[in-house]
Amino acid sequence: MYDSIKEIVEDSKKQNKPISELIIEQECKSSGLSRDEVWAKMKKNLDTMRAAVEKGQKGKGVFSKTGLTGGEAVKIKEYRENKKTLCGDTMMEAIQDAISTNEVNASMGVVCATPTAGSAGTLPGIVFMLENRLGLSEEQMIRFLFTAGGLGMVMANHAGIAGATGGCQAEVGSASAMGAAAAVEAAGGTAEQSSQALAMAIANLLGLVCDPVAGLVEVPCVKRNAIGSGNALISADMALAGCISKIPADECIEALAKVGHGLPESLRETGLGGLAGTPTGKRIRAKIFGDAE
Amino acid sequence: MSGNYRSVFDIIGPIMIGPSSSHTAGPVAIGQAANKLFGGVPKKVTVHYYGSFAQTHRGHGTDYALAAGLQGFAADDPRVPRAPMIAKDNGVDIRFVEEEGESPIGHPNTAILDMSNGDKKVQVSGCSIGGGAIEIRDIVLDGSEIKPSGPLPIVIYLYKEEKHENGIPVTTEMEKVAPFSRKQVIRAKDEDIYVYDVKNYMRDETVKALKDKFGSIICL
Structure with a gap:
């Protein structure tokens, strides 16, 4: 099993195969499943992601039980239809799909965790926008997920992917890095460029804390996925342009792990610090749970 | 190493009912493991929460997730959010206790389940390490303590x-x-x-x- 981004990039060069292919082969070998079975499993994940994206922007949208989040994917959709956006329509499409997915998650709908439920919007934000922008086929989209997942495994094994141990940088940060690298492959970039995109995406979100208001995966989690997708696309474009991260990808992952360990407990998914600890954050908690913990 | 992720589907997946992979899907898996170790649904369960679980279980649906797993439901089963009601209707008594202090098994997302049915007692200590993956670090079965390495x-x-x-x-x-x-x-x-x-x-x-x-x- 691959233990570093460096090994993956070297193998890709040596074997002249894209990262997605190496990860499919690794999965078949470790699970004992056939290529068709592994492929079908990933297709089901992609279908689940698409269903969540569509659900969150139908009609008036979806709303969480607390009423803290919901309906904003629809607002973005209408804004795109009626106004000239500042980021451009491509970026706004990614943001809309990312938010849509996490609104569905907050409303206890069905999502595919990528790598976590709190960060489930980041990859869909990227992959469905690329489907339109680059005309990706279903095969390319499934490959996108293998690449993202394979690189995510290295990140998860070295730095973890739980907000409670590593902060949001380990969740949305990881998702963004995985997505940046996979976007590079989808756009025809090399494995080396994927590793550059991954490194830059991590560097841009390093230190991001996990501070859910009232302990709910709503504020700020839903909108954090917008920056996850956006940062992935920015990092992928920089890598495709030939920009280089001075710090190699594997060292960025180690830095992410160390920063995570250094975060105080109040900023690791306890709902105590950061935005959760603001006067408004505390008021929301008291209102929802009837106490002022 | 911070984790023990061995499949690409640990990262892309699971397909699950929201809102949290570590605090919802993970606890479903801990509940399922407890169900298997007990050999079915226990009559009485006391869940002890530590760390982040103690602070945020209500917001994350950790209670309904554990209740779902204890009854053998999957993470994407539409009954997951209603699992505590279903348990109550079936005469299963599940209580949740927020413990202070460090987790006895050294992870901020820890749940310790004390299960019983008459004389039969089983204790399971599990933690949710992120993305829906769990570890079972301690089990008390037939009065004997078992300490697996953790990862499934x-x-x-x-x-x-x-x-x-x-x-x-x-x-x-x-x-x-x-x-x-x-x-x-x-x-x-x-x-x-x-x-x-x-x-x-x-x-x-x-x-x-x-x-x-x-x-x-x-x-x-």
Whole structure:
């Protein structure tokens, strides 16, 4: 099993195969499943992601039980239809799909965790926008997920992917890095460029804390996925342009792990610090749970 | 190493009911493991939460997730959010306690489940390490404490028969179909408890074949 981004990039060069292919082969070998079975499993994940994206922007949208989040994917959709956006329509499409997915998650709908439920919007934000922008086929989209997942495994094994141990940088940060690298492959970039995109995406979100208001995966989690997708696309474009991260990808992952360990407990998914600890954050908690913990 | 993720589907997946993979999907998996170790749905369960679980279980739906897993529901089962009501209707009493201080098994997302039905008692200590993946770090079964390495799959077999000098048939079979990194044997009152930390995820067919061959084998 691959233990570093460096090994993956070297193998890709040596074997002249894209990262997605190496990860499919690794999965078949470790699970004992056939290529068709592994492929079908990933297709089901992609279908689940698409269903969540569509659900969150139908009609008036979806709303969480607390009423803290919901309906904003629809607002973005209408804004795109009626106004000239500042980021451009491509970026706004990614943001809309990312938010849509996490609104569905907050409303206890069905999502595919990528790598976590709190960060489930980041990859869909990227992959469905690329489907339109680059005309990706279903095969390319499934490959996108293998690449993202394979690189995510290295990140998860070295730095973890739980907000409670590593902060949001380990969740949305990881998702963004995985997505940046996979976007590079989808756009025809090399494995080396994927590793550059991954490194830059991590560097841009390093230190991001996990501070859910009232302990709910709503504020700020839903909108954090917008920056996850956006940062992935920015990092992928920089890598495709030939920009280089001075710090190699594997060292960025180690830095992410160390920063995570250094975060105080109040900023690791306890709902105590950061935005959760603001006067408004505390008021929301008291209102929802009837106490002022 | 911070984690023990061995499949691309640990990262892309699981498909689940929201809102949190570590605080919802993970607890479903801890509940499922507890159900298997108890050998069905217990009558009475006290859940002790530590760390982030103690602080945020209500917001994350951790309570309904554990109740769902205890009843054998999957993470994407639409009944997950209603699981506590379903448990109550079936006469299953589940209580949740927010504990202060450090987790006894050293992870901020810890749940310790005390399960009983009359004289039968089982304790399971699990933690949710992120993305829906869990570890089971401590089990008290038939009064004996078991300490697996943590990551799943874990296979447990209670061996009640006379000793075999050349090992037991389960070990021979496991070596063939599910290579393990560690085997522990715990000498209990009426039996020997064999615990295997399995290297790779097991296919459904492998689990089924093991169960067909060794009825009471527990595959977490």
